[in-house]
Amino acid sequence: MKLLTGPTSPFARKVAVVLHELGMTDDVEMQVVTTTPIKTDPEVAAANPLGKIPALIREGGGALYDSRVICRFLNAQADGTLYPQAHEWEVLTLEATGDAIMDAGIAMIYEARMRPEDKQWDGWLEAQWSKVERAMDALEARWISHLSGRLDMGQIAVACALSYIDFRQGHREWRSARPQLVAWHAKFEERPSMQATKPE
Structure with a gap:
């Protein structure tokens, strides 16, 4: 899996923290992109039609976007306890x-x-x-x-x-x-x- 992320995005950081807490940092490649509401990175637009990061590109599956969706997905993948x-x-x-x-x-x-x-x-x-x-x-x-x-x-x-x-x-x-x-x-x-x- 690949995460489209940004170095200062708090939503991307939220996902990164989850990856660390779930022990999944080796399972997801972090790809830093530069995107803004005015000039959207093409790869971001392809993964998320809203043009926002983070977006999680899954192997053999559609991309997931919105940090809440991604965090819930990662927690399920790891059989985690972040949503008791x-x-x-x-x-x-x-x-x-x-x-x-x-x-x-x-x-x-x-x-x-x-x-x-x-x-x-x-x-x-x-x-x-x-x-x-x-x-x-x-x-x-x-x-x-x-x-x-x-x-x-x-x-x-x-x-x-x-x-x-x-x-x-x-x-x-x-x-x-x-x-x-x-x-x-x-x-x-x-x-x-x-x-x-x-x-x-």
Whole structure:
């Protein structure tokens, strides 16, 4: 199998972390591509008609895309436990929360990089940041006990999301009002899978 990936994509990193956690790094070739919403890499477009990474090209099967689909597939291939049935809906909701933080963070980057300077909208940037903050507030208030439990896909998604915010929005202060989330994230980042997939 081959994974079309990017060095700074938080969604691609999420898949890479899963590969490490499942012991599957030798089973998937990582191919770094350069693609944007304005100029889509042809190989990415062939694998995913939406032109987004990551995309997983399977031998003898169609390509899979959207990180949630890929992670679920990899977990099934490895007979993993990242989606425990007893907490399935909580895990999926937490994964969706992490993905939404990533989506908002990427939207902020695209606004600054893809749009001409005279067409950039500060109101849009702040609206995206408000989504991030509301999600973080929910994590702090309602999800810490789950985050501190046995490893699952929700935890991986949230960790990758928070790390992406630090990577791209490090000038924004989010820690002071969320001490439990800060402590959890610092500990989770020590995992070998997170260390091995840090963006450059």
